[in-house]
Amino acid sequence: MAILEIRNLVASIEGQRILNGVDLVVRGGETHAIMGPNGTGKSTLAAIVMGHPRYRIEAGDILLDGESILDLKVDQRSRKGLFLAMQNPIEVPGVTNFDFVKTAVSARLQADEHLRIGKFILRFEAAAKALNMGEGLSHRFLNQGFSGGEKKRNEILQMSLINPKIAFLDEIDSGLDVDALKLVGEYVTNMKSPELGLILITHYERLLDYLTADHVHIMIKGRIVKSGGAELIRKIDTEGYDWLKAELGIDELEEQKIQYSLGSCAAKTLSPGDKL
Amino acid sequence: MTLADLASRSDNALILDHDNVAYSRLEETADGYVFSAGADHPLNIIVVAADRLEPLVFRFRNKTLTTLRLIILEEAIQPLRLAFELEEDASVKMTQAFLSHAKTPLKVTLTANLQDRAKLRIDDCILHEGRLELTDIYQLQGEGANIYHRTLQIGAGLDSTSRHQAVRHLAKSTVSELENYLIAVDGAKLKYDVEGAIAKGHSASACTQFNRGLIFGEHAEIEADPKLLIDEYDVIAAHGAAIGQVNEDELFYLQSRGLSESEAKRLIVSGYVGPLLDAVGDPDIAAGIATLIEAKIKGAGIV
Numbered sequence: 018m019a020i021l022e023i024r025n026l027v028a029s030i031e032g033q034r035i036l037n038g039v040d041l042v043v044r045g046g047e048t049h050a051i052m053g054p055n056g057t058g059k060s061t062l063a064a065i066v067m068g069h070p071r072y073r074i075e076a077g078d079i080l081l082d083g084e085s086i087l088d089l090k091v092d093q094r095s096r097k098g099l100f101l102a103m104q105n106p107i108e109v110p111g112v113t114n115f116d117f118v119k120t121a122v123s124a125r126l127q128a129d130e131h132l133r134i135g136k137f138i139l140r141f142e143a144a145a146k147a148l149n150m151g152e153g154l155s156h157r158f159l160n161q162g163f164s165g166g167e168k169k170r171n172e173i174l175q176m177s178l179i180n181p182k183i184a185f186l187d188e189i190d191s192g193l194d195v196d197a198l199k200l201v202g203e204y205v206t207n208m209k210s211p212e213l214g215l216i217l218i219t220h221y222e223r224l225l226d227y228l229t230a231d232h233v234h235i236m237i238k239g240r241i242v243k244s245g246g247a248e249l250i251r252k253i254d255t256e257g258y259d260w261l262k263a264e265l266g267i268d269e270l271e272e273q274k275i276q277y278s279l280g281s282c283a284a285k286t287l288s289p290g291d292k293l
Numbered sequence: 294m295t296l297a298d299l300a301s302r303s304d305n306a307l308i309l310d311h312d313n314v315a316y317s318r319l320e321e322t323a324d325g326y327v328f329s330a331g332a333d334h335p336l337n338i339i340v341v342a343a344d345r346l347e348p349l350v351f352r353f354r355n356k357t358l359t360t361l362r363l364i365i366l367e368e369a370i371q372p373l374r375l376a377f378e379l380e381e382d383a384s385v386k387m388t389q390a391f392l393s394h395a396k397t398p399l400k401v402t403l404t405a406n407l408q409d410r411a412k413l414r415i416d417d418c419i420l421h422e423g424r425l426e427l428t429d430i431y432q433l434q435g436e437g438a439n440i441y442h443r444t445l446q447i448g449a450g451l452d453s454t455s456r457h458q459a460v461r462h463l464a465k466s467t468v469s470e471l472e473n474y475l476i477a478v479d480g481a482k483l484k485y486d487v488e489g490a491i492a493k494g495h496s497a498s499a500c501t502q503f504n505r506g507l508i509f510g511e512h513a514e515i516e517a518d519p520k521l522l523i524d525e526y527d528v529i530a531a532h533g534a535a536i537g538q539v540n541e542d543e544l545f546y547l548q549s550r551g552l553s554e555s556e557a558k559r560l561i562v563s564g565y566v567g568p569l570l571d572a573v574g575d576p577d578i579a580a581g582i583a584t585l586i587e588a589k590i591k592g593a594g595i596v
Contacts, residue, residue: 091548096551125551
């Protein structure tokens with residue numbers, strides 16, 4: 018059973034601190050949901066765990082199965098079993114969806130292994146059908162011309178074929194209509210197993226109607242400030258995050274910086290109390 | 294077996310070697326080389342060395358359906374001029390491969406005039422070593438005429454190219470699509486000047502240009518200058534250019550699926566190359582071109 022441990026993770030970008038000491042443990046078979054207002058570091062956490070080179074780790078550690086992965090490159094982390102379904106998957110013209118997934122799956126094989134292509138085609142087609150992706154998916158260029166919902170479903174299709182140990186699903190619900198959301202939720206639910214740990218990053222509870230989370234974490238200002246169960250989702254759905262900020266004494270005003278423009282050649286960030 | 298051997302083994306090959314033209318089937322007439330309607334008769338045109346003052350004229354009669362494969366192997370002592378005349382309903386599909394190397398600039402001009410409903414599709418693969426000057430003039434003279442031109446160019450070392458592409462929509466319901474996929478490695482400099490013009494009254498026409506470029510190395514340059522000159526309201530016109538190094542987010546995405554950095558870059562490059570190789574048709578020639586491409590992109594550190 019895989020285990021991802023994030024210990025007191027502090028990270029920054031261009032000198033600005035984004036994560037302020039995140040602690041999280043995810044085991045195979047568990048489903049965690051990370052919720053929180055915009056700009057609190059949820060997607061950044063996923064990107065940092067995956068190894069995005071833009072971010073700098075200031076302190077803390079990330080361990081997969083007991084070994085630190087901080088020194089590993091993105092692809093090495095992927096081959097170790099991490100996966101990130103992205104908010105904005107890129108488009109690669111000229112590369113077919115099938116060739117891309119085949120390359121990704123092949124990258125995981127040992128030197129003496131080879132991909133059984135016939136079997137792989139059947140798996141690809143079955144996943145595409147189950148996700149209602151249409152018959153021509155394998156020949157379409159990677160994410161090119163895909164609708165927002167198709168891109169998200171394609172991320173899930175890749176996940177199911179790559180078969181990771183720990184997967185972040187970053188706002189996989191955005192761009193999906195109700196039917197597609199239900200489809201994706203049920204598909205991922207069927208993927209659940211003791212060999213797969215899931216971390217769902219979402220703003221809204223609607224994804225969690227179809228994909229049950231065992232643990233819910235609220236992230237504000239680069240920290241997980243509260244963890245609990247499904248009752249947290251219901252409370253956020255009805256009351257938002259203000260009660261939590263009040264409960265924890267988080268300076269709300271600092272969260273609400275106002276951007277305004279001074280004509281075309283200057284801009285300033287207002288602090289509370291500044292006069293316009 | 295060289296690409297020249299592969300291409301000339303066809304029983305329908307036209308070979309230009311200096312000013313000597315050898316053609317296995319048709320004689321050159323006052324109208325040029327004339328293709329008539331009937332079964333598709335693919336032709337390999339091989340320019341070993343061009344030293345001919347007159348243009349090579351190809352005339353495609355009504356309803357001709359033809360596949361051409363133009364391979365330029367050595368150099369042009371004189372500028373090489375090609376002229377295509379497509380009559381009504383003629384349909385021509387051409388793959389061009391510039392596999393040349395020359396100390397002096399190689400200059401090639403292609404002019405194509407398309408009549409009613411004529412269709413011309415060109416897939417270019419430019420691997421020329423040295424200086425290259427290309428001019429393409431497409432005149433869509435008949436209603437419903439259609440040109441699609443896709444280019445893959447890979448420049449490396451001190452290669453430099455200057456290309457002018459112009460499409461003139463001179464009738465209603467004409468369609469043009471120009472797509473350029475450019476890769477510059479080391480100190481290569483590729484400059485594309487792309488122009489589309491729809492004259493007044495030629496409504497229901499569509500003119501699109503798309504330029505995409507990958508730069509590997511600090512000294513490589515790609516410059517694409519798309520222009521649209523539109524004098525009619527009822528048309529579709531669009532142009533775009535996306536040129537630069539492989540960006541961090543693209544690499545992150547591909548690497549997050551387990552591909553190493555070089556595999557990820559290679560995959561992106563394969564997206565440029567693959568569709569062109571598919572268009573070549575002859576698998577042996579495509580394999581030969583693929584080998585040349587591998588050699589050309591060595592400097593990108595992805596082979």
